[in-house]
Each structure stands twice: as structure tokens, then as C-alpha cells.
Amino acid sequence: MPFLGQDWRSPGQCWVKTEEGWKKTTADDKNNNLSVQRLEECFNKENLLISLNYDLSAKKRKKDLMNNNTKVPYFHMDKWIYVHKGSTKERHGYCTLGEAFNRLDFCSAIKDTRRFNYIVRLLELIAKSQLPSLSGVAQKNYMNILERVVQKVLDDQQNVRPIKELLQSLYVSLCSLVQDMGKSVLVGNINIWVHRMENILQWQQQLDNIQINRPTSGGMTLTDLPDSLQLKIMDCLSDGRDLVILGQVCPDLGRLTEDRLLWKKLCQYHFTDRQIRKRLILSDKGHLEWKKMYFKLSRCYPRREQYSDTLHFCTHCHILFWKDTNHPCTANNPEDCTVALSPQDFINLFNF
Numbered sequence: 021m022p023f024l025g026q027d028w029r030s031p032g033q034c035w036v037k038t039e040e041g042w043k044k045t046t047a048d049d050k051n052n053n054l055s056v057q058r059l060e061e062c063f064n065k066e067n068l069l070i071s072l073n074y075d076l077s078a079k080k081r082k083k084d085l086m087n088n089n090t091k092v093p094y095f096h097m098d099k100w101i102y103v104h105k106g107s108t109k110e111r112h113g114y115c116t117l118g119e120a121f122n123r124l125d126f127c128s129a130i131k132d133t134r135r136f137n138y139i140v141r142l143l144e145l146i147a148k149s150q151l152p153s154l155s156g157v158a159q160k161n162y163m164n165i166l167e168r169v170v171q172k173v174l175d176d177q178q179n180v181r182p183i184k185e186l187l188q189s190l191y192v193s194l195c196s197l198v199q200d201m202g203k204s205v206l207v208g209n210i211n212i213w214v215h216r217m218e219n220i221l222q223w224q225q226q227l228d229n230i231q232i233n234r235p236t237s238g239g240m241t242l243t244d245l246p247d248s249l250q251l252k253i254m255d256c257l258s259d260g261r262d263l264v265i266l267g268q269v270c271p272d273l274g275r276l277t278e279d280r281l282l283w284k285k286l287c288q289y290h291f292t293d294r295q296i297r298k299r300l301i302l303s304d305k306g307h308l309e310w311k312k313m314y315f316k317l318s319r320c321y322p323r324r325e326q327y328s329d330t331l332h333f334c335t336h337c338h339i340l341f342w343k344d345t346n347h348p349c350t351a352n353n354p355e356d357c358t359v360a361l362s363p364q365d366f367i368n369l370f371n372f
Contacts, residue, residue: 098123100341103333103369117150117370118158120340124331129342130168134328140169140182141325142363147190150367152197156207163216166190170223177232181261184227191220243272250276258326260286260314283310290314290323331361333369340369 101123103115129135143166146154154162166186173183194217197206206213242250254277257263263286267277287296287310299316301309329343336357341347343360351357361369 099125099345100339100347103338103340115370116153116155117146117367118154120370121146121154121158122161124340125342126165127168130165130172132329135330135342136169136172136179137182138327138330138363139165140179140186141327142366143169144182144186144189145363145367147186147193151190151193152206154207159207163219167219167223170227174226174230177230180227180230184224187220187224187227191217191224194220243270247276251279251282254279254282255285258286258289259323260311260318278311280307280310283314284308286310287314287317291317291321295321325362327362331366333359333361335359340366 101115101120103120126139129139143162146162151159151162170183170187173179194213198210198213198217242253245253250273254263254266257266260283263277263282267274295317296313299313299320301312301316303309331340332343333340334347334349334351334354334357336351336354337347337349339347339349340361349357
């Protein structure tokens, strides 16, 4: 039967576990052992100080590497990761959203035009609801990746509007989260997050100051094409806001962007017939106002998302990977067990 305290059957003695087994020791033996330990500690004091200095230097180098002011951010470059949702005999722990965000190769994905919009949408979803669930390292990587995204937009002068929307969503979320500091919603000092919010405001100002220069070549422009070709090009736009901005360039383009067939195709592409029937808008002449219906439907229902390249998940191997990198699948038909993930599906994969 286990007992607490000193054994009454052997006053002044205690049991000590040794390599040879359990042995009884008296108080004198215990004092002798303590004196020997103190001598050894004094003898090795110099070596211990040296080892501590090495440890402190290593920790300082690691801290400098993970610091926000470092010139080399901390990124992983894994092509695929194993997503496990529980502990087993073979594997301990589980994969979280923060771990997946750290280990997947998002740094190179930013440079790929096919994956850029996918990454931006994923960053926006994390900013709206999943930022507190990330670890401290994942939150720091999130800001580093966001900085690279903004820098790419400033250099290329493309995709300005989605980045503005992303920064606005992130700033609104941080304003509410910073007020709850101390409730384990964000990792790190509040001054760090205030500094990051100042960076977001600075990025927004830089995006507002972008001035797209007109091309110097005197070749053919969009307005020089026939109206049928211009409408064909406009038909490739999947966002109604792009049509509105294009129509503000000149009166001729503004006239073409009011074509009812363009807005009808947009409504049918993004929304179901049932959703359209619930939001019918008729003009004075009895015609359907497809343009007004599109923006009204956009406020009520989510629009259809389309990406050139997405993350894929193998249901057989439980592996998350990019489409063109593939993974060592053990299934007989890997195509049958591979599922393309939207940004929302990627986040839902870790909500367990």
C-alpha cells in the first residue's frame, strides 16, 4: 500500500532507487550524498557557465531569426504534409491549422500567378475568424507572408482591390482582438500588435498612392477592336466590379459594359436559379435588371470562387499538397481519392 511521508517502521531512514534496485539510506548517508553532489557542482561550475553561455547564444540567434525586424523570415518549404486528426499508437498529437500554415510552401505560392488569388482569399478567411487559433509562430509567419503579398502588388501594380479588402478585414479584426488582450486571443505583447496595425495602415496608404502609368507604345488598344471582340473580352471577367471599373475608362466602354447579356451570364455563373428567382428586379418596361440583381444577389449570397490552382487533399493517405507537386500516394487509383480544396474547405479541414 503506498504511503506519504516518512515510513514509521524505519525512522530516520528512506528508500532510494539505485541502479541495483531500492536501498535503505540513513540521514547520515543522505547528508554525505548531498555533500558529494555539492562538491561536484562546484567542480563543474566553470563548465556549466560555459555551457549556459552557449545556450544563451543559441537562444539569442533563434530569437533574432524569429524577430519581426529580422531580414530573413522563418519559412518552411514542405511540398506536402500529413494531416492527422487524433493521436494513435503510431503517431502522437494532431495537425492544426497553424502547423499546416507554417509547413506548407506558401512563400513560393505567392510568386505563382495561378495560386496568388487562392492565397489572398485564404489569408482573408484567416483574418476574419481564425487568427486567434494560430500559434505565435504561425501568426508571425502570417504577417511575413502578408508583407510579401503587399510588396508583390506594389511592384506589379496588379490585384490592388483584393489586397485592399484583405488589409481592411485584417485591420477590423485586429481592432476587436487587441481590445481583448489578456484573454488569450492573440499571442505576444500588445505593443507588437499595435506596431503591426501601424504597418497595415502604412500598406493601405501605399496602395492608395499607386499610379498606373499609361503604356508608351502607340499600338492598338481595347477600344480600337470591334464591339463584338470587346464584348467577348468582357465576357471573360468573373467579377461585376471589374466591369464597372472598366466602364469608367471611357464612354464607349461604359456603353458596352451595360449590356444586359453580360450581367445575365454573371448572375447565372455565380448564383443558382432558385436564388435568382428570389431576387427578381423588373424595370419600368418589364425587363429584368440583371445588373441590379447581380449586386443584390452578391449582398445576399456568396459568389462562386474559381482558382487556377488549389490545394488538394488525399482522402486515402490524409495528405495535403499542391496540385502540381503531387505526393507518394499508396492507393491504386490516386485520382479517385484526391479532392480539390477551396480556401474555406482548407480551414474546415482543421475544424475538429
